[in-house]
Amino acid sequence: MTLKTQMERIINKSYNNIGGIIVLKGGKTVYENYLNDCTAASTLHVFSVTKSIISILIGIAIDKGHIKSINQKVLDFFPDYTVKRGEKTIQDVTLKDLLTMTAPYKYKAEPYTEYFTSDDWVKSALDLLGGKGKIGEFRYTPLIGPDILSGILVKTTGRSVIDFATEYVFSPLGINVPGNIVFRNEEEQLAWYKEKNVRGWVADRNGVNTAGWGLSLTPMDMAKIGQLYLDGGVWKDRQMVPAWWIEESTKEHSRCNQYKLSYGYLWWIIDDKEHIYAAMGDGGNVIYVNAKKKMVVSIASLSMPHAKDRIKLMKEYIEPVFENYI
Incomplete structure (x- = not known):
């Protein structure tokens, strides 16, 4: 054979x-x-x-000057987003944290129903970003989370x-x-x-x-x-x-x-x-x-x-x- x-x-x-x-x-x-x-x-x-296609697009957006650096804070891209009182972790999450799956989220199991029934998946992901987890610890997020990257691409490229x-x-x-x-x-x-x-x-x-x-x-x-x-x-x-x-x-x-x-x-x-x-x-x-x-x-x-x-x-x-x- x-x-x-x-x-x-x-x-x-x-x-x-x-x-x-x-x-x-x-x-x-x-x-x-x-x-x-x-x-x-x-x-x-x-x-x-x-996800890997999105990574390609982020690299191109940086190369074309739409995005300054992967070390930019995520919330810098969403100036109109209102952070809930007492939340601190979300303010320190960077674009690099999203790309490397080292950003923390507020859920143990992904709330699929809440996500899919929402009209705005980027805001849904932002609402779940942060929490008590540590930035820098690997946490793979299959669906809810990466959409923030789409939001960043839309915001920066127009x-x-x-x-x-x-x-x-x-x-x-x-x-x-x-x-x-x-x-x-x-x-x-x-x-x-x-x-x-x-x-x-x-x-x-x-x-x-x-x-x-x-x-x-x-x-x-x-x-x-x-x-x-x-x-x-x-x-x-x-x-x-x-x-x-x-x-x-x-x-x-x-x-x-x-x-x-x-x-x-x-x-x-x-x-x-x-x-x-x-x-x-x-x-x-x-x-x-x-x-x-x-x-x-x-x-x-x-x-x-x-x-x-x-x-x-x-x-x-x-x-x-x-x-x-x-």
């Missing part, structure tokens, strides 16, 4: 919610496969991979997140994200999670796009983003993302003890020595970059609770097949 055959057997048996998988080596497509009735045109909800992303990332890469998706009820949202071809970016009723989830991409869209980062932010001889931002974003700034992984600026650091990092989303959506081996792997997956760890799949089955390709 060849390594490739073994890899495909493992995928079919243990990773059976995958919609599409692409492997790039040295910038060339060396493997492309679609499963579960998905095709190259299928766009899937990539869940928390959205544009919607999707418009800013389209001009500076999506259009140059040939990625089509046609517009906002606004859910009218829970049923619509749950149905959307399960779709195999959904185009757009989720937004609240104010039109502010989500930062922690809600973006839909094709497997090739994801692979292009990985290649953009592998190439230091350059695409077709154009410096799209500052090289220094990519370097900073993909090195350790905090650590998640639960998963025994380091965290950069909304990117997971898989291996510091080989410079392997990844954008990872629920259900097993991944943009995986191995800088040392010049390899990018993208996996778009159908929604599924408790999907099997993709990093093991990458390291034990995918990398050995393609690492020697030239």
Whole structure:
């Protein structure tokens, strides 16, 4: 049995919610496969991979002078926000704390119902920021919290997140994200999670796009983003993302003890020595970059609770097949 055959057997048996998988080596497509009735045109909800796209946009906004520094206080971006009496922690939280998942929040379990029924998800997140937790301690916030970053992008650029992303990332890469998706009820949202071809970016009723989830991409869209980062932010001889931002974003700034992984600026650091990092989303959506081996792997997956760890799949089955390709 060849390594490739073994890899495909493992995928079919243990990773059976995958919609599409692409492997790039040295910038060339060396493997492309679609499963579960998905095709190259299928766009899937990539869940928390959205966070890493937001990180890219923050870096571009800094480069263009919209944001001065990641050390700015979060509340500096929201001068009209009223802090409740007696609250102090929120006043010291910085943009960097949000990017490194080291900001404290006032909830033990995310209040999803309160969040989803709100018209203004940015304000909902600000209302929950702070509390008695310590700034600097890693706390991963899947949905409620990252939207503050969308609010910062809107405030500083004067544009919607999707418009800013389209001009500076999506259009140059040939990625089509046609517009906002606004859910009218829970049923619509749950149905959307399960779709195999959904185009757009989720937004609240104010039109502010989500930062922690809600973006839909094709497997090739994801692979292009990985290649953009592998190439230091350059695409077709154009410096799209500052090289220094990519370097900073993909090195350790905090650590998640639960998963025994380091965290950069909304990117997971898989291996510091080989410079392997990844954008990872629920259900097993991944943009995986191995800088040392010049390899990018993208996996778009159908929604599924408790999907099997993709990093093991990458390291034990995918990398050995393609690492020697030239």
